[in-house]
Amino acid sequence: MSAKKSFTRRGPDRTPFIRRSFQAAFILLNLWIGARFYFFVRYYESGGQTTFVGRPPGVEGWLPIAGLMNLKYALQTGTIPEVHPAAMFLLVAFVVISFVARKAFCSWLCPIGTLSEWLWEGGREIFGRNVQAPRWLDIPLRSLKYLLLGFFGYAVASMAAPDLHAFITSPYGLVADVKMMNFFRRIGTTGAVVIAGLLVGSVFVKNLWCRYLCPYGALVGLVSLFSPAxxxxxxxxxxxxxxxxxxxxxxxxxxxxxxxxxxxxxxxxxxxxxxxxxxxxxxxxGRSRAIPTWAVAGTIAVIFLGIVGFAQLTGRWHSNVPDAAYRELVPAADSFAHPQ
Ligand code: SF4
Ligand code: SF4
Missing domain, CATH: 3.30.70.20 (Alpha-Beta Plaits)
Incomplete structure (x- = not known):
């Protein structure tokens, strides 16, 4: 071994602790949002018999397609949409984070990414290793998420601004978040089998969903290709x-x-x-000095809080949907079909 390759022991690195703290904070934030949204829905489902809890706009982070539609609408018309604007602001925040810090949304913030990580780490603890797909299978499987992204991207790209507005303000669009929660609350056999298969598979294969199927990960991954970091x-x-x-x-x-x-x-x-x-x-x-972990963490926090804070301070964070509309639509959410 040459002199320049002499072993140099470094001090303890707190990167995993810092990143995992972000993941835990985001999991807790999403649980809080999910609980609030559940009680919001229950209030309208019960005809006002339960305690009213205000709708948390953060739930729109789970509506990436609405975020994409609203982003296109805003870029085309110069108008911030009144329904699900938080979906757009969160999408922008996650895309900017992934441009600045290499797809960091997936490994620092995304609850699905965190759950995937816990599952394959658990699998490695139990079985001593994870399974790795052979290259001939891995590469085509990885392309699946880009195909899904292409499908959704094409669908949104082919809609004109009036169509986007009509979709988002349709009964289906207004309660898309309620329909999403109902999907998991009243999951059918097929859905349960698919989710169980993904959960079990994630114990064996590292980041099964993220690596092969997540169109959101595909989008921020493509953005990260242009990142200077x-x-x-x-x-x-x-x-x-x-x-x-x-x-x-x-x-x-x-x-x-x-x-x-x-x-x-x-x-x-x-x-x-x-x-x-x-x-x-x-x-x-580039050839610049190393970006320390605290700077990455601080940048992620500043971008996220900055964009969400901007939307809140300028009054563009909450959906502008009247109470009467929720009274009518939430109990009937499952009956609304996807607009053509
Ligand atoms: S970059 Fe660091 S961890 Fe990777 S092979 Fe070289 S010394 Fe080992
Ligand atoms: S190469 Fe990227 S994904 Fe792999 S360990 Fe390093 S930062 Fe994480």
């Missing part, structure tokens, strides 16, 4: 221990790359945290 390896300092590749949840061969350009990199920084050679691996923009 990348994981970079200094071959002169690297001691070829391959720990970075072993820990990478996206199965990237970090130890053999000088720059990680893949759309699968989620900016989780686990590779940087595990690297034992000082200066061998870093997240950086």
């Amino acid at each position: 990348r994981i970079r390896r200094e071959a002169d300092v690297c001691i070829d221990c391959a720990k970075c590749a072993k820990v990478c949840p996206s199965l990237l061969p970090v130890d053999r790359l000088t720059t990680v350009k893949s759309a699968e990199c989620t900016g989780c920084l686990e590779c940087v945290a595990v690297c034992p050679a000082e200066g061998a691996l870093r997240l950086s923009a």
